[in-house]
Amino acid sequence: MLDVKFDQRVSLITLAVGDLERAAAFYEAMGWRRVPSPDGVIAFDLIGQTLGLYDRAALAEDLGLPATGIGGFSGVTLSHNVRNEEDVAPLMARAEAAGGRILRPAGEVFWGGFIGYFADLDGHVWEIAHNPFSTLGPNGEFRWEGY
Amino acid sequence: MLDVKFDQRVSLITLAVGDLERAAAFYEAMGWRRVPSPDGVIAFDLIGQTLGLYDRAALAEDLGLPATGIGGFSGVTLSHNVRNEEDVAPLMARAEAAGGRILRPAGEVFWGGFIGYFADLDGHVWEIAHNPFSTLGPNGEFRWEGY
Numbered sequence: 001m002l003d004v005k006f007d008q009r010v011s012l013i014t015l016a017v018g019d020l021e022r023a024a025a026f027y028e029a030m031g032w033r034r035v036p037s038p039d040g041v042i043a044f045d046l047i048g049q050t051l052g053l054y055d056r057a058a059l060a061e062d063l064g065l066p067a068t069g070i071g072g073f074s075g076v077t078l079s080h081n082v083r084n085e086e087d088v089a090p091l092m093a094r095a096e097a098a099g100g101r102i103l104r105p106a107g108e109v110f111w112g113g114f115i116g117y118f119a120d121l122d123g124h125v126w127e128i129a130h131n132p133f134s135t136l137g138p139n140g141e142f143r144w145e146g147y
Numbered sequence: 148m149l150d151v152k153f154d155q156r157v158s159l160i161t162l163a164v165g166d167l168e169r170a171a172a173f174y175e176a177m178g179w180r181r182v183p184s185p186d187g188v189i190a191f192d193l194i195g196q197t198l199g200l201y202d203r204a205a206l207a208e209d210l211g212l213p214a215t216g217i218g219g220f221s222g223v224t225l226s227h228n229v230r231n232e233e234d235v236a237p238l239m240a241r242a243e244a245a246g247g248r249i250l251r252p253a254g255e256v257f258w259g260g261f262i263g264y265f266a267d268l269d270g271h272v273w274e275i276a277h278n279p280f281s282t283l284g285p286n287g288e289f290r291w292e293g294y
Binding site for chain 1 (some may be wrong): 152162163183195197272283287292
């Protein structure tokens with residue numbers, strides 16, 4: 001029974017949100033385009049993966065977990081890496097213009113990269129990063145050792 | 148300055164953990180293999196993306212956020228979709244055997260899928276899902292409309 005393989009992939013990243021359309025508008029203001037989806041969920045296709053927005057209370061109920069902690073920071077961050085150091089600040093500015101909260105302005109970091117952190121409207125934390133040691137693939141793919 | 152494109156991709160998913168090696172052992176028990184990385188971070192390459200484990204206190208400090216909420220559930224879930232309904236229960240069993248906590252045992256869900264939820268050692272929530280409407284790509288890629 002234990003021989004089914006757990007492949008190294010994440011099919012769907014779900015972010016719980018207080019207001020679906022408001023949350024979607026933030027990502028659309030960032031330039032993303034949603035794909036058609038049923039009421040109650042909003043989906044953005046990424047590389048071999050989808051990011052979904054889902055109602056906070058509904059998710060808590062699905063999971064059998066209290067909704068009280070939701071909206072805080074539990075220790076998950078999503079990084080969006082860019083090809084050039086100069087691309088970090090404009091994306092941080094765009095996130096702020098869309099209503100995001102800057103947690104750490106664009107700047108150099110100890111490991112040699114250039115990064116910024118922002119929180120989206122529901123407190124989900126994003127990093128915009130240029131990592132000179134992990135160059136991106138032709139379609140923006142990331143892997144630890146770079147392309 | 149606002150014309151840099153925010154492509155639809157997540158380069159890195161970072162999970163904050165209390166003990167790096169303990170957390171890595173869980174994912175290794177699930178069958179994942181790490182790639183070489185510097186001290187202080189553990190990396191697993193996924194599809195066009197890396198999942199990283201990073202110290203909880205260090206991440207909070209990097210972000211300028213209190214570490215107190217970390218370890219709770221803030222509303223992010225990661226789904227691992229499988230090709231067959233029968234694959235869900237064995238992966239849930241494997242997660243439990245590795246020390247994970249079952250939040251919702253494998254079973255049918257209202258939208259027509261078959262899913263289970265578990266939390267890893269640090270409380271990060273995973274869904275193991277079979278979605279008959281979104282068939283996976285040749286390498287396990289996921290997109291909302293299916294392949």
